[in-house]
Amino acid sequence: MKEEWKTHAIGRHLVDVPVSAQLVESWDYDKDSLELLAPRDDAQFSQLVSRREAELRRRIQKSGKPSFIELVRLANDSVTLVSWEQPYDEAGYEFDTYFRAGRAIVRYPNSTSVAKKDLALAFFKRCSEKWREIPKDQLPEGIGFVVSDTILADDFRNYESWNLLIKLEGKPDVTLEVSSFVGAAEEGLRQRAGGILARMLGMAAGLSQLRNHARPVGPIQADEILVAGTQNGKRGYGFKWEAPGKSYSLAEPNLNVSLEVRESAYATNRESFSSDDEALELWDTLVNSIRLRPGAV
Incomplete structure (x- = not known):
């Protein structure tokens, strides 16, 4: 056959x-790995983010401060958690971003220097506005980068x-x-x-x-x-x-x-x-x- x-x-x-x-x-x-997480409803998503925030708060810098800095809310209920990248200095940020595409969740961890924080957050905001869920058993249409059953409907020039x-x-x-x-x-x-x-x-x-x-x-x-x-x-x-x-x-x-x-x-x-x-x-x-x-x- x-x-x-x-x-x-x-x-x-x-x-x-x-x-x-x-x-x-x-x-x-943009050279950073994307992780597709299991679908979750609003309550489960909040629990996921809260657990990660708690982990970051438990990490302590050499200065004695928690590694966690802030939670930034993005479009479509997406969020990014900002923390210090290294425990021994405060020269760079680590971002844990959770994009929502329907019920799907795409985690996007990356880091940058302190000077580029605003640029990074503007990039995450742009992406959060453009993630979409692809209807079951359908091929995606239009501009975008496909990640399983989701699509980032953008053609931002990057090293994908x-x-x-x-x-x-x-x-x-x-x-x-x-x-x-x-x-x-x-x-x-x-x-x-x-x-x-x-x-x-x-x-x-x-x-x-x-x-x-x-x-x-x-x-x-x-x-x-x-x-x-x-x-x-x-x-x-x-x-x-x-x-x-x-x-x-x-x-x-x-x-x-x-x-x-x-x-x-x-x-x-x-x-x-x-x-x-x-x-x-x-x-x-x-x-x-x-x-x-x-x-x-």
């Missing part, structure tokens, strides 16, 4: 994934990134990841990997190159290198696709897809791929599906 696929939104992109796969996501916004680990059903020996970050590689994948790849092919018995060429996907310019080899009867794979991206571009970030089957506790390919054709079919379906979500930027 042919594998069923579905379209998944992450960051500002869409990618097709097997329906049966387990997806593990992570996201950074995301990572998607795809755990294939019945294939525990396969590592499959897709990732994106705002930035540009100095050299393309084939230029960087050329010398290393040549040495690998010369040293490893049974290692062969399946592909090594430019591999654009729609308007996305990218390279692809696929290597496979057999050792002790087991077939291993190292697949890589990369779009180098453009510097500081939300619409054209660096994009990566990698697939690996390496040495493991499994002695055969029963837990990975029955043939190169099966591996390539899955790889091509996924890579060919990657696209910028219409209107995301």
Whole structure:
């Protein structure tokens, strides 16, 4: 039976994934990690914030003062807790921001210098006005950075990134990841990997190159290198696709897809791929599906 696929939104992109796969996501916004918390009602949200505030109040500075400074209320009942970043000095602030998007909560911890406090709070206020919940079973529409079932409906230029680990059903020996970050590689994948790849092919018995060429996907310019080899009867794979991206571009970030089957506790390919054709079919379906979500930027 042919594998069923579905379209998944992450960051500002869409990618097709097997329906049966387990997806593990992570996201950074302006280089700081976002944490999606379980949905809570108003009372539960207040308890969450109060517990964190109490923890910060119990932390004592070298000066003898509590680390906690203040609670700042933002739009849509979002809040940020301001505290001293280090216990031994008071040169920088730590922020624990809790954005509300419907019933969903996105935690955004970061820090800055004392001089930039007002700028940071203005940034949090802007973000709090733009978080939205995505209706169940719907793909998001319009400008925004998607975090699971929420979207930050903004195109603020920043160093955002995301990572998607795809755990294939019945294939525990396969590592499959897709990732994106705002930035540009100095050299393309084939230029960087050329010398290393040549040495690998010369040293490893049974290692062969399946592909090594430019591999654009729609308007996305990218390279692809696929290597496979057999050792002790087991077939291993190292697949890589990369779009180098453009510097500081939300619409054209660096994009990566990698697939690996390496040495493991499994002695055969029963837990990975029955043939190169099966591996390539899955790889091509996924890579060919990657696209910028219409209107995301």
